[in-house]
Amino acid sequence: MNQLKELLVDELCDLLHAEGQLLTALPKMAEAAHHPKLREAFLNHLQQTEGQVERLKSAFELLGEKPQPKPCKAMAGLVAEGADTIKDGADKSNIAADLGLIAAAQRAEHYEISAYGTARSLARQIGEPKVATLLAQTLGEEESADFLLTELSKPLMQQATSEENSSESKITKARKQTA
Numbered sequence: 001m002n003q004l005k006e007l008l009v010d011e012l013c014d015l016l017h018a019e020g021q022l023l024t025a026l027p028k029m030a031e032a033a034h035h036p037k038l039r040e041a042f043l044n045h046l047q048q049t050e051g052q053v054e055r056l057k058s059a060f061e062l063l064g065e066k067p068q069p070k071p072c073k074a075m076a077g078l079v080a081e082g083a084d085t086i087k088d089g090a091d092k093s094n095i096a097a098d099l100g101l102i103a104a105a106q107r108a109e110h111y112e113i114s115a116y117g118t119a120r121s122l123a124r125q126i127g128e129p130k131v132a133t134l135l136a137q138t139l140g141e142e143e144s145a146d147f148l149l150t151e152l153s154k155p156l157m158q159q160a161t162s163e164e165n166s167s168e169s170k171i172t173k174a175r176k177q178t179a
């Protein structure tokens, strides 16, 4: 096998393991989410992830290689951090807990965006356009998921800010009344 193909197959083995870990992590993220739209986003991405695993398997088939997951330590770390975020969220407000979940999920998305981008370029370079197309499809889904998470975070951040401002103005009012 030439060097670039070997590298591509290696990247795909890593991604297969990374996606497998997300299949277990996403339902937990969905369960922990308070905002219904965030929960829905995690559940939708879970469904997408199932399709992404199938796409990876098709890519292996096109390359004539066996889909063998290679332990992805980076995703294991991100998933472990996500589990800590879920735990920490129990002591936080719903908004703060959700923003923590979004931050953890976006880290995982960015890892995948990077990995799929590289894999797609490698597939193009070695003259495997069908594999490149499959990887580009998944890359597009990961980018949309990341974009959606940013959009979901905006109103939550605004709400958190206005809640903080209103509780501060209540404190100021109370101080004025007692003065």
Ligand SMILES: [Fe+2]
Residues within 6 Å of the ligand: 019, 022, 049, 052, 112, 142
């Ligand atoms: Fe994915």
